Every structure is written in C-alpha cells, then in structure tokens.
Amino acid sequence: MGLLNDRVVLVSGGTQGVGAGVARAAAREGATVTVTGRRREPGEKLVAALRESGAEALFVATDVADVAQAQASVATTVKAFGRVDALVNAAGLTSRGTLVDTSPELFDEHIAINLRAPFFLMQAAVRDMLRRGAPGGIVNVISSSELGGQPYLAPYVAAKAGLAGLTRNAAHAHRFDRIxxxxxxxxxxxxxxxxxxxxxFHDADDGWREEAGRRLPMGKLGQVDEIADFVVFLLSDRSGVVTGSVIDWDQNVFGGLD
Structure with missing residues (x-):
C-alpha cells in the first residue's frame, strides 16, 4: 500500500524481534530504513535482505545504553538520507529482578536501555524534525507490564512506566509541531x-510456546508481524491525528476481573 513512501524510519533494537519486524514492515511500505543494534552480524544480514527486496537500508552498530552512540545513530541517518521522519524505539532489556533482590547495577541497566535511551533518541530525532520545520512520527514499544507487571520484573516495570509517561509528555509538548x-x-x-x-529464567523446554498459547484467550502469543503492521499504521497518515496514546496491544483486559 505504500503507507510510508518517501519516509526515513530509524528503528532502534532492529536486529531481532519486534524491531526487526518493524524494519521489514516499514521497508515493505516504501520506507528507507536505518536499523540499529549491538549485534553486527544479524543487523547486516537484515539490511542485506531489505536491500534485496528493493528498499534503501542502513545498519548502524549501536549500544543504546551509551547516549552518545544512541544519538550518533540519528546523526548517521541524517547524514546518509538527509533526515529522520520517524523513530521506533524497540530496543529493550527484560532481565529479571524483584523489589528485594534487584541490585543498583541491574536497576541502572534497565533505566539506561528502557528509558534513558528512548528519551535521548527522541530528543535527537525531534531536534532534526524541528530544524526542518517538518512533521514526524514516533512509536515507543513499551509493555503492558508498565501497568503493574509481575513481581520478578520490578526494574523493568519502573523503566517502562517511565517510558509511558514520557510518551505522553513528549506528545503533548510537540503536538503543535505536528510530531x-x-x-x-x-x-x-x-x-x-x-x-x-x-x-x-523459567527452565522452559521446546514446547513452551504451545503450552503458553493454550493458557491465553486467543490461543497464541502475540505475533511480531501483527505488532509491526500496527506500528507502521501509527507512523502513517492513515492513523490521522492520534498522538499521546499508549495503546494496550494485548489479549488481556486490564482492570477486568473474573
């Protein structure tokens, strides 16, 4: 459909999982794509596949926990393609920790990757949009756990809850900039x-997906390609004026009780 024709999209954490799915979906919809991540081999392999499909694509090796590297990925994209029209923050850390056993070091790792990195990536991307007086789109991949989450995700929940608040704050601040x-x-x-x-962390075997699916309302885990298509929709003009929304993309209804 060409929903992102002539758009330059930067996807942090784009070498695997949801980020890689978004990169593929954005390229399929006509975008030029920058993929960032710490692992060079899968990043370059993905970019090669995107190029073979006819898309313009670039891999930038980046550890988003390092603010300088995170912001440099935006600068590199602008240098290569002239601008950044859209940013997707998909990089994430999900290592476990409870309130009572999380070390300061683990807490800081979660803040660095799940909150600080999106903040400074958004800062760099928005500065480019403002410099050009151009509209733009940003989607932050958060987590339903930010609403409370499991006991073993305490530092993750703290960081993701912060990202949800940041999403609303930045949307409010830049709504008249059409970002x-x-x-x-x-x-x-x-x-x-x-x-x-x-x-x-959970001693799972090869059948864990099927077992998990049997316990879920829709009979399956969330699928990367479905999430990626929704991210593309939010970045595209088809999503209209929607901004500042943190959307529950889950099969559980939060607040509902049996």
Missing amino acids: RINGLDIGWTDTEGEDAIQRR
Whole structure:
C-alpha cells in the first residue's frame, strides 16, 4: 500500500524481534530504513535482505545504553538520507529482578536501555524534525507490564512506566509541531529474545510456546508481524491525528476481573 513512501524510519533494537519486524514492515511500505543494534552480524544480514527486496537500508552498530552512540545513530541517518521522519524505539532489556533482590547495577541497566535511551533518541530525532520545520512520527514499544507487571520484573516495570509517561509528555509538548508520538503496551510476544528469557529464567523446554498459547484467550502469543503492521499504521497518515496514546496491544483486559 505504500503507507510510508518517501519516509526515513530509524528503528532502534532492529536486529531481532519486534524491531526487526518493524524494519521489514516499514521497508515493505516504501520506507528507507536505518536499523540499529549491538549485534553486527544479524543487523547486516537484515539490511542485506531489505536491500534485496528493493528498499534503501542502513545498519548502524549501536549500544543504546551509551547516549552518545544512541544519538550518533540519528546523526548517521541524517547524514546518509538527509533526515529522520520517524523513530521506533524497540530496543529493550527484560532481565529479571524483584523489589528485594534487584541490585543498583541491574536497576541502572534497565533505566539506561528502557528509558534513558528512548528519551535521548527522541530528543535527537525531534531536534532534526524541528530544524526542518517538518512533521514526524514516533512509536515507543513499551509493555503492558508498565501497568503493574509481575513481581520478578520490578526494574523493568519502573523503566517502562517511565517510558509511558514520557510518551505522553513528549506528545503533548510537540503536538503543535505536528510530531505525533504514541506507544504500544504490548503483551507476551513470540520473539527470539523471549525464547531465550524463558529458557534462561523459567527452565522452559521446546514446547513452551504451545503450552503458553493454550493458557491465553486467543490461543497464541502475540505475533511480531501483527505488532509491526500496527506500528507502521501509527507512523502513517492513515492513523490521522492520534498522538499521546499508549495503546494496550494485548489479549488481556486490564482492570477486568473474573
């Protein structure tokens, strides 16, 4: 449909999972795409595939926990393609910790990746949009856990709740600049990273996805391609004037009780 024709889209954490899905979906809809991440091999492989499909694409090796590297990825995109029209903050850390066993170091890691990085990536992207007097779009991939979450996700919840508040604050601040900023509170999603987490922290075996799906209302985990299509919709003009929304993208109804 060409929903993102002639747009330059930067996807942080785009080498796997939801980020990679967004990169593929954006390219399919006509966007020029910058993918960032710490792992060079999967990043370059993804970009090569995007180019083979006919899209313009660039991989920038980036550790978003380093503010200088995060903001440099925006500068590199502007240098390569002239601008940044849209930003998707998909990089994330989901390591476990409770209120009573989380160390200051683990807490700081979550803040650095799940909150500080999106803040300064948004800052750099919005500065480029303001410099050009141009509209833009930002989508922050948050988590339904920001509404409370599991006990073993305490530092993650703290950071993601902050990101939800930041999303609304930035959207309010820049609504008259026509920069639309929204977030997705995604639920349990089938990604490579989630598979690793389930095996590392929950002793999961090869059948964990099927077992989890049997316990969920829709009979399956959230799917990357479905989330990616929704992100593209939010970045596109088809989503109209929507800004400052943090949307529950989950199969559980928060506040509902049985």
